[in-house]
Amino acid sequence: MATDYSVYQSIYSYMNTILGQLQSLGTLGQTTGTGSLYSSGRTTPSGMSFGETFQSAAGRLGVPESMDAIFKEAAEKYHVPVNLLMAVGKAESGFNPDAVSSAGAQGVMQLMPSTAAALGVENAFDARSNIMGGAKYLSQKLQQYNGDIDLTLAAYNAGSGNVEKYGGVPPFDETINYIRRIREYMGQELSTGRTVTGTSAGQSRKASGTLQNTASDIDLTQQIAEYFVGMMRLQMMSRVSTLGLGSSLGSTDSDGTSLW
Template structure:
């Protein structure tokens, strides 16, 4: 049996390599943990934002708005539940909502679309809801009453639905259709309170976890304070 003995310089070289490998591993581990923490913090921030919206009542449909939805439904022969579900998915019943693409109001009408529907003020709840009801009624007629296709066209445009022969392969549109359909499956007048209760539990659990992990960014802290202000209002 032969024994190989490293001289002093060889052993020092091996030790250096091992030290560098360990340092790299530690750096990679730290980077992975940082990325995980950032993603988690972002999710937490999103939970707080949703909770703030829920508690501030932005997801509820007031009696005045409900009356407009009922009138629009009767006027254009569409379901009031469908109209409310679209409004909730589009703007959470926010009459002042403006998307990054320029869509305006409760039903998120694009300026050109609003004009074609005779809507002169998209911030006016009555005009906006009537316009949205008119539009979805036309789309339902175009797609022979197929609600999914009509919703896809409302979100992505009829040209895309026609181009792909169905719901376009856009994640935004596919998620939108499923969201509205899920809202239709619940009572739009009570769903807000149910989602609020669920959000409350989610926030309580998530806050506890993040405080324990000492992993709350300044942005998240500010959103948490906003939520607490809303709760105490």
């Protein structure tokens, strides 16, 4: 009798969903449907959260991540519409993390060095840091202009001083066209189509950290890995039980090692 692989495909799709859920976790040992598991109650010496520590480790290891996911994370963190944030990134640099304008603006969101420094962006050419900085800046301007997107974009392009000077959107062709172009992009389903490798978080921590901090980070990174494995295993076991597969998937590997 032919093997029905649809069940396996269902499990595979399900685990992809679970992976996305795990990637969105913000704290180590967050409560799940089975209770708070694999929680050590520990933080890094700098007090970074689970997610921040994982990103720092990923940066040190050169692990690529989706730029789309970074935009989504930044939008959620700073309460900025993701379509607005991505539209600005597309208009400013075409999502190019290495872009430099004739005026000296840098990175995906084209931050001027002084602005980047004020926003806490240490490396404007690190896509994650740059996008986070751009999202923070847009959030500040949205608050300043009571959610008015046109004024926010005008300030991003021409500066808040010109918005105040003209009592609204400055009568500059560049700024008017800039706002129009971003409005068009906001109505589209944008995707960067890029993966990037984080660097700045790992470099800054390496430069300022001690040997003890490094050892603690390595230890916590191992705990994070164990947390992921444990969560994935529990979710798989739950799925197998729900599907009623029992022993049909096999409880041991080819060498006799228990899979569960």
